[in-house]
Amino acid sequence: MCNYMKIFYIFLSFFLYHSPLKAEDGYVAVDPASLNMVDGQTLMIIAYSIINGMLFLYWGYMTYQSRRLMAQLVDLHRETSNLE
Amino acid sequence: MKQRFQILEPLIAAATICVSLWMVFFYAPIEQQMGIVQKIFYFHVPAAYAMYLSWLVCTVSSILFITKNDDKYDELARSSAEVALLFAIMVMTTGPLWGRKAWGAYWVWDPRLTSALVMTLVVLSYVILRQLSTAEAIKKFSAALSVVGAALIPLIHISVYKWRGQHPAVLRQGGLDPEMKTTFLVCMTAFTVVFIVFLRKRLSLEKQRRRVDELMQKKYINQMNK
Numbered sequence: 528m529c530n531y532m533k534i535f536y537i538f539l540s541f542f543l544y545h546s547p548l549k550a551e552d553g554y555v556a557v558d559p560a561s562l563n564m565v566d567g568q569t570l571m572i573i574a575y576s577i578i579n580g581m582l583f584l585y586w587g588y589m590t591y592q593s594r595r596l597m598a599q600l601v602d603l604h605r606e607t608s609n610l611e
Numbered sequence: 612m613k614q615r616f617q618i619l620e621p622l623i624a625a626a627t628i629c630v631s632l633w634m635v636f637f638y639a640p641i642e643q644q645m646g647i648v649q650k651i652f653y654f655h656v657p658a659a660y661a662m663y664l665s666w667l668v669c670t671v672s673s674i675l676f677i678t679k680n681d682d683k684y685d686e687l688a689r690s691s692a693e694v695a696l697l698f699a700i701m702v703m704t705t706g707p708l709w710g711r712k713a714w715g716a717y718w719v720w721d722p723r724l725t726s727a728l729v730m731t732l733v734v735l736s737y738v739i740l741r742q743l744s745t746a747e748a749i750k751k752f753s754a755a756l757s758v759v760g761a762a763l764i765p766l767i768h769i770s771v772y773k774w775r776g777q778h779p780a781v782l783r784q785g786g787l788d789p790e791m792k793t794t795f796l797v798c799m800t801a802f803t804v805v806f807i808v809f810l811r812k813r814l815s816l817e818k819q820r821r822r823v824d825e826l827m828q829k830k831y832i833n834q835m836n837k
Contacts, residue, residue, distance in 0.1 A: 567648030567712050574651045574705040575632070578658065582628065582805065585697050586621065589812050596819040603826035607833060 624808040627801035631794070639794040648712040651705050653794055657802035658701040659727070663764050664806055665695035666734065670761040673754035685750050686821070688757060690813035692737045694806065699731040714777060721776035726767045733760040 635653045642649035668691040676684035706724065707717040718724065733756065740753050770776065787795060 567646045570648050570708045570712055571650050574708045575635075575654065577704050578654050578701050579628070579632075581697060581701055585809065586812075589809075589816060592816055593812070593819065596816065596823055599823050600819065600826065603823065603830060607826055607830050 620808045620811065624801075624805045627797075627804045631798040631801040634794040634797050639791050640788060642791075645713060648709055651709040653798045654802075655702060655705045655709065656795070657798045658698045658705065660799060661802045661806045662695050662698035662702055662730075662734075664803070665691045665698060665810070666730075666757070666761060666764065668810070669695060669737075669757045673757040677751065677754050682821075685754070686817040687814060688754060689741050690817055691810055692734060692741070692753075692757065693813055694809050696731075696734045696738050697809070698802075698806075699727075699734050702727060703731050719777055721778050722770035722774040723767060723776055723778040726763060726770050730760065730763040730767060733763065 631653070635650050639650065639653065641647055669688045672684040672687040672691065675681070676688060706727075710719065710724075711717050737753050737756050737760070740749060740756070743749070770778075
């Protein structure tokens, strides 16, 4: 858990260092005005990433569940036929 | 033949999504007033339409389940509700992103936004309810919930005209440029294909689950007899 937190912290630091939130003196400053700098292109890319990501993940989830159930079915078939 | 079609299904869905993405980014012109952020509309509206479609399937199959008491309708209702939730989340995340640029705020308590949020919560509660229990009473209760939730669909649709909110009425006659209209129709087709493919896949999961339950019961009975 601690390692995950470290990775998250490194990722966040990197993101903030390269983001428009960084002040001129090098310190990270959350300026409310800079938050308004999110342009239309970024918003559009985020929206399309969310939609396509969700479609992909949901399909992956269903495929995983299908394979898991199929394996369970094979095991049960074997067990029930052995019992009979 | 059937197995080959099962492999082809996701490929067809992926191809239609790729074609619509290409049309959105390279074919459709950039809208003059809103700029590039308007392109969110091409996936946002079809996602909303797919949500309505999924919920309608859920409602119709719920009514059939109540009247005929056949579990296959309940499986269809459960599957379509989960697919409806997927599309509802898409609508509720992409809408605010567009709103941030168009209205200067991610969320406003506009009649359409509020009614769409209520619908999302109804769909979410249906899915949670079905996850919690497989009891017969829960099946009946959630079927009734889906029928009540369906009443929200016309409410969301007329909210723009009735209460004059900030949300644009997107499907007014003559409101779209021909290239935009073509892109929009391709995206609508893509989402219809995705909806069908997802619903079929989700339904096959329900059938597999039912088969597992049957075999578990059989195994249990066999063990008891021994």
